[in-house]
Amino acid sequence: MAYVPLADRDHEMEMHHPHSWVEKYVWSQDHKVIAIQYGSIAVFTGIVGLALSLLFRMQLGFPDTATFIDPSFYYQAVTMHGMIMVVYLLTALFLGGFGNYLIPLMCGARDMVFPFMNMLSVWVFLVSVIILMASFFVGGGPTGGGWTLYPPQTNLAGTPGHDMGIVLMLISLGVFIVATTMGGLNYVVTVLQYRCRGLTMMRLPLSVWGIFVATILALFAFPALLVAAIMMLFDILAGTSFFMPAIIESGTPLDHNGGSPVLFQHLFWFFGHPEVYIVALPAFGLVSDVLSVHARKNIFGYRMMVWAIIAIGGLSFIVWAHHMYVSGMHPYFGFFFATTTLIIAVPTALKVYNWVLTLWEGDIRLNAPMYFAIGFIFTFIHGGITGLFLGNVVIDLPLSDTYFVVAHFHMVMGVSPVLVVFAAIYHWYPKMSGRMFHSGMAKLHFWCTFLGTYAIYLPMHYLGFLGVPRRYYALGTTDFIPQSAQDLNTTITIAALFVGASQLLFFINIIWSLRYGPKADPNPWGAASLEWHTPDTPPSHGNWGDSLPTVYRWAYDYSVPGAREDFIAQNTPETEEPTVDEQHFDPDQDKSLADA
């Protein structure tokens, strides 16, 4: 039993052709439909997360104005916002959404290796979201123990949602991990085994590399969350004491005895830190491709970009305890984790340099996706540099419980990946829908989002330096928090409401354009990678018509000297390379034409 080349298995893919509307759009095994299903469910969940954030920002900006936001609701909203955004929106959208859509197309395959399992993955993901949402409707409401779900806090009667809320959250996470594992196995095996003829690993676009390595991280990191969730469920439902220590609740000793809350923290963050890169690495890959295409230049340092993705992926497993400095640890451990944390900045900085150098002397086209991609470079540098502060134990300790941390992680893994999500959606929208979006509206959406999020998070750093604590429902009157801090909080809330409302520009644009947008050219940006060279736009079932593509070059042949166009598609044979007739080729004339 050996490997059978994809080209020789082509006939097998015919088996999955849909025969009815339900098979085509509901129980679909087509990776593109599954991608849109994954993306839609994730975005819907993300809208819930966004709405929750606006509600708790109301309490912070205008305390006690909205009477229904009591302390319990506040903590529940904060908790659910965090978990939804990190896991159910960003992870699902990058891996399930973009991974599903782009991997087979960029690999020149007709579909994923296991289409049925792929379909199962999205429906199991939906089940996990339904379980999560159900926690809003059970007695006690959803858990309010913070998105990190630390025991014993989460399981005690004083915490909202300590009964069914936390149980549903843990079950939902378990189901989500099953979905991610099914999807993840598909993505990894498809990249390894289903590349088309001539497509070596080093000819893959960086989008695929980012999603591929992030998927490996997800496969190895999510088990830690699963193990923690199972053990915590046993603590809650069966009365074991894996994590629950001896504790007295309202004067009554509980049955638990001797458990280790710090063990939970280790397990949680062994998942939690790679999770940052499960979100970041696909974003790195996608933004690299968007920058390269719209700068009309090959990505600077392709090999280094691949190495950096792999290095960041590996290092992300040995930095987790930097989230636990305040939990207390041996100074040598603190030193070790601070060192590894700072080392991870090296490959990350390398990527930033390469993005900037890709722009250097590029023929930059300021299309809407490029706005978001360049905006990402700003926000990512900003969030990354504050990460260097917090990676140091002595700086982290005083800042850890302040708004500085909130500002840091929202810049680095909130705003930055979301800007890439928008860049990628605008970039691939013409291919996915066959229509062009409204460019002006997309650029307005960028400025509202980019400036608006800066208006939210830049002042938050300041609040953090002042020592304003995070996680507080109400700050009250304290000497070290001046009135100006409260005014700043009000400003931040107004900015948050503005940013939240401005997202309507995005939704109106993409929904309106689906029907009324001008018909898109099959390759409107002049991109070289395979997905832009399908016979149909949007790609039909099976992607490639009668025959699979053959790849002759890497995905970044832009502005090649002597070439007729400023890109050469990956599937253009060397012998058929479109070149300008040398007898008539006049570089000066060519330049003046380009300038014109």
Place this chain on the structure above:
Amino acid sequence: MSLFKTITDKPWERKGIIGGLKPEGAFDAPSEKIALSVFLVVASVVFSLFTVGYFVRMELPDWQPLSEPAQLWFNTGLLIISSVLFQWARNIANSANDKHLTAVFIGGGIFAILFIAGQLVTWDSLQDAGFYMTSNPANAFYYLMTGLHAAHLLGGLWVWSKSSIRLLAGREKSDVKLSIELCTLYWHFLLVVWLVLFAILSNT
């Protein structure tokens, strides 16, 4: 092609078709086997993390070691026989004849079912002796880890049952060859996991 050679390739220099029909870097094995291998690594991470949790929790003062019943040796024997039978079935599937294939393959699964039944009997006897899950973290880990291992076996038995039905229905050997190979790999993995778990549980 080694990983190092792969990632040091300069893709901007090489043009043309590289690797012929088979894309360079693809494994010379069926995709299903690659997927199972990746899954086994994921499962290993799960069991490893439980084991790490076990050792961390063991250091706390309320830990009272559980003396594992002798019946676990008998259960271990059943799982070894199960694994041996799957290996035998795999060898038959790879040979020219298919004599006893159905019987040996189904026998492998039946011994796995007997192993799970044996584990349940062990659980029962521990409960009767007063070793409840909540009475001590060592007990809780015992039930959790053996239960998780049995749950993985049940997953394997689902695939085994589908392949057995195909064999009993007289399907061609080629139709079930890959299934038999994957079941064998999975059973060997779960045997190794069990031996490690058994060693840890018995010696701590």
